[in-house]
Structures are given as structure tokens and as C-alpha cells.
Amino acid sequence: MDSAEALASMPFVFKTREFCACAGVKPSSASRSLRAAAAEGIVSRVGxxxxxxSDSEAPVAECSTPHPFPPAWMNANECLMDAAFGAAPRRMSHLMALEAAGVPLVVGPQLSFPHEHARTAMPLGITVFSEPRDRVCLFAARLTERTWMSSPTRAAVETAQHDVAAPLWDERIAWVFAEDGGAILDAEEAVEISDALQMRAGLRRLSSIADALRRLAASDPGGSLGSVPDQWANIVTARRGDAWIRLRRSMRAPLGPSEAAWVDSERKVLWDRHPRALAASLMT
Structure with a gap:
């Protein structure tokens, strides 16, 4: 079979080795053919x-529940995930799920996979997280046969727990508390998630943000922070034996409370900037 015929028989998303087998060529020859096809706009490299x-449309994905994503994107994403990760369950997670819940931000795809599948391939522009298989579908809504999406509350807790979804994730969480009043989040569910998924550090960070904003709002009743829900500020405190944690692990680490810009002693959370700076960021 020649290259043109082989391409015409390929699924919407395919692997180089699949093209090799169909065309009966070596990987080096397949790569040259595919690069030539990409130059002509017939295919595009996605990982x-x-x-x-590019000469056909993705098959329609059968969705189990309404979702906020354009159908064409959802169809293409399902094909991409199936080609890259096979039949493994996956979850749209972290800030991607918060964005889908209505938090104003722009973020690339962020998906969580079972440990054994997370590094099978790395499609371009996708941030991949790994976790035990039995946790992938917990506290999540099913979108398709193999794709789930974190609930807004799980998305917030896992974002705060891992602190790697985006450099300014704390600003988006602050928006949820200050502008949305925490309406998209469920405090009781957050406690369940913290216990079931061992994400207590994430819960402490969320509570620390809520408490800091509540204190600022109390000191400036006519300000712009609105009504920060008390339940989130009071949802958790540090236990005996808890280590100090940083609010943002990606920032330069304060070595102890004396070097932090703000100290949350009740939850044992160290801030690298004063909460006023976080509140000011909501206005920009």
C-alpha cells in the first residue's frame, strides 16, 4: 500500500508505528512521509x-452528560486521548475543571491518568497528572465512556494540593471566594475529598486563603472583597504534629515563620506575599 492509501485508511489520530504497519515501511520512511504530508496540510503532529x-473530522463522541466544551473539541480530544493512552480512564482536572465550572481563566488541557498510563505519551500542550487508578473517577462527573471531569470542589482541592497546575492558581481560588462567595464549591465535599484522597495540605491552603481574605474584608467593610464564606475559613486547622507548609510551593521557600511575608499559625501555612497583594491581584 502506498503512502497516500495508508494515510486515507488511518483513524483521525494515529501513531507513527500504525502508519508503518499499514504502509509496510520502516520508521524512518514513515517519518519522512508524514512530515511531507504535514507540509501539505494533510496531517498535523499533535505529540x-x-x-x-486534517482531511477528515473526528468521530462524534457519545457524551453521558452536558459539558461546557465545544463538540468539535470534545470529539478531537477523545480521539487524541484514545490514541495516546488507550482505554485508560482519564479525568479533566485541576484548573481545567475550574475553568469549566465558570472561573475566569485561560488554561491548556490538564488531565489526570492512572500511574501506569500517565507517561505513555505526551500530546502537545497537555499537562498530565498521575494518581492511583481507583482515584481517577472519584468526586467527578462522567462525560464519555472513558473521560471524567473533576467536580469544582475536587478541582480546587487538587490544585491547591499539588500547586503545579499554574503559577498563580491562588489568585483563581481567591476569585472563587471573593467574587463568587465560594458558591461553586462544597465545603462538606472538600472535607470528604481531603480525607479520601489524602489532600489535607490542599484543604489547609484553601482555608488559609479564605481566612486571609475574610480578615482583609473585615478590616475594610466597604472594600471590594465581598462576603468571604466563614465556613471555608473555619473548615480546618493544623493538627498536632502537622509540618509547616508553603502556600505556593513553586515560589522561593521561606525557611520558617520568621521569613514568611504572612504567617497563618492556625493552619501552619507560610505565605510568600502578604494577602493584600493577593487581594490587589483580583482587581487587575
Whole structure:
């Protein structure tokens, strides 16, 4: 079979090795053919060893529940995930799920997979998280046969727990508390998530943000912070034996309370900037 015929028989997203087998060529020859096809706009490279056809549309994904994503994107994403990760369950997670819940932000795809599948391939522009298989579908809504999406509350807790979804994730959480009043989040569910998924550090960070904003709002009743829900500020405190944690692990680490810009002693959370700076960021 020649290259043109082989391409025409490929699924919407396919691997280089699949093209090799169909065309009966070596990987070096397949790569040259696919690069030539990409130059002509017939295919596009979407990841290492992954290609997407430009001359056809993705098959329609059968969705189990309404979702906020454009159907064309959802169809293409399902094909990409199936090609890259096979039949493994996956979850749209972290800030991607918060964005889907209505938090104003722009973020690339962030998905969580079972440990054994998370590094099978790395499609371009996708942030991949890994976790035990039995946790992938917990506290999440099913979108398709294999794709789930974190509940807004799980998205907030896991974002705060991992602190790697985006450099300014704390500003988006602050928006949820200050502008939305925490309406999209469920405090009782957050406690369940903290216990079931061992994400207590994330819960402490969320509570610390809520408490700091509540204190600022109390000192400036006519300000712009609105009504920060007390339940989130009071949802958790540090236990005996808890280590100090940083609010943002990605920032330069304060070595102790004396070096932090703000100290939350009740939850044992160290801030690298004063909460006023966080509140000011909501206005920009």
C-alpha cells in the first residue's frame, strides 16, 4: 500500500508505528512521509509519534452528560486521548475543571491518568497528572465512556494540593471566594475529598486563603472583597504534629515563620506575599 492509501485508511489520530504497519515501511520512511504530508496540510503532529488528520473530522463522541466544551473539541480530544493512552480512564482536572465550572481563566488541557498510563505519551500542550487508578473517577462527573471531569470542589482541592497546575492558581481560588462567595464549591465535599484522597495540605491552603481574605474584608467593610464564606475559613486547622507548609510551593521557600511575608499559625501555612497583594491581584 502506498503512502497516500495508508494515510486515507488511518483513524483521525494515529501513531507513527500504525502508519508503518499499514504502509509496510520502516520508521524512518514513515517519518519522512508524514512530515511531507504535514507540509501539505494533510496531517498535523499533535505529540511525539502522534498525528492528526486534517482531511477528515473526528468521530462524534457519545457524551453521558452536558459539558461546557465545544463538540468539535470534545470529539478531537477523545480521539487524541484514545490514541495516546488507550482505554485508560482519564479525568479533566485541576484548573481545567475550574475553568469549566465558570472561573475566569485561560488554561491548556490538564488531565489526570492512572500511574501506569500517565507517561505513555505526551500530546502537545497537555499537562498530565498521575494518581492511583481507583482515584481517577472519584468526586467527578462522567462525560464519555472513558473521560471524567473533576467536580469544582475536587478541582480546587487538587490544585491547591499539588500547586503545579499554574503559577498563580491562588489568585483563581481567591476569585472563587471573593467574587463568587465560594458558591461553586462544597465545603462538606472538600472535607470528604481531603480525607479520601489524602489532600489535607490542599484543604489547609484553601482555608488559609479564605481566612486571609475574610480578615482583609473585615478590616475594610466597604472594600471590594465581598462576603468571604466563614465556613471555608473555619473548615480546618493544623493538627498536632502537622509540618509547616508553603502556600505556593513553586515560589522561593521561606525557611520558617520568621521569613514568611504572612504567617497563618492556625493552619501552619507560610505565605510568600502578604494577602493584600493577593487581594490587589483580583482587581487587575
Amino acid at each position: 511525539r509519534g502522534l498525528w492528526q488528520r
